Amino acid sequence: METLITPEIMSALGISVQIFLGILLADFISGFFHWLEDCYGREHWPVLGPYVIEPNIRHHSRPLDFTRGSYLFRNRVVLVLALLFTLWFWAMGWLNPFTLTALVFGSQANEIHCWAHMPTAKVPRWVQFLQRAGLFLTPFHHWRHHRAPFDCHYCTVTNFLNPVLDKIGFFRGLERMIWIVTSKSPRDRKITV
Ligand SMILES: [Zn+2]
Ligand SMILES: [Zn+2]
Numbered sequence: 001m002e003t004l005i006t007p008e009i010m011s012a013l014g015i016s017v018q019i020f021l022g023i024l025l026a027d028f029i030s031g032f033f034h035w036l037e038d039c040y041g042r043e044h045w046p047v048l049g050p051y052v053i054e055p056n057i058r059h060h061s062r063p064l065d066f067t068r069g070s071y072l073f074r075n076r077v078v079l080v081l082a083l084l085f086t087l088w089f090w091a092m093g094w095l096n097p098f099t100l101t102a103l104v105f106g107s108q109a110n111e112i113h114c115w116a117h118m119p120t121a122k123v124p125r126w127v128q129f130l131q132r133a134g135l136f137l138t139p140f141h142h143w144r145h146h147r148a149p150f151d152c153h154y155c156t157v158t159n160f161l162n163p164v165l166d167k168i169g170f171f172r173g174l175e176r177m178i179w180i181v182t183s184k185s186p187r188d189r190k191i192t193v
Contacts, residue, residue, distance in 0.1 A: 015097045022101025023135070023158060030109035031155030031162070035171050038154070039186035051077055063146055067118050075110050082107030105157055113156035116142040134159045151189065
């Protein structure tokens with residue numbers, strides 16, 4: 001009897017798994033850097049201060065402001081980084097469905113975040129569809145990040161990783177490790193023994 005699992009199906013499955021893992025990696029990286037900015041970023045840092053930390057702090061006090069700017073203004077830092085990484089990966093021969101997906105979704109992490117703040121009427125239909133499917137961050141899910149105590153749901157690409165990372169105390173563990181090594185607590189919280 002002929003097997004139904006052909007090499008083509010195996011190949012398509014393999015690519016699908018790589019794409020899914022690439023999306024999860026982009027989600028994780030978005031959460032990791034968002035957490036770093038929220039907890040340890042300082043506005044007076046050179047370059048990063050005015051271009052990354054200050055807009056991030058402003059987003060938490062006035063969350064809708066960044067939805068009113070242009071796509072390029074909102075995403076300029078991440079787009080430049082994604083382009084540089086894409087060129088580096090291409091030069092090294094590291095581009096594949098996994099890394100390419102991570103780069104594409106990572107480059108759009110802030111835009112996906114922005115859609116989660118926009119009024120539904122302004123969000124493209126295809127984005128609403130992906131939000132409903134849980135593949136893109138949803139407004140309800142992300143709003144938990146903007147509620148006191150403002151210390152969870154850092155990932156801004158999907159709804160998948162936040163519950164897992166919060167449940168296992170991933171960021172609290174990192175904060176404790178940083179505190180043990182440097183005696184530094186996150187900006188708004190004091191770590192004690
Ligand atoms: Zn935040
Ligand atoms: Zn937000």
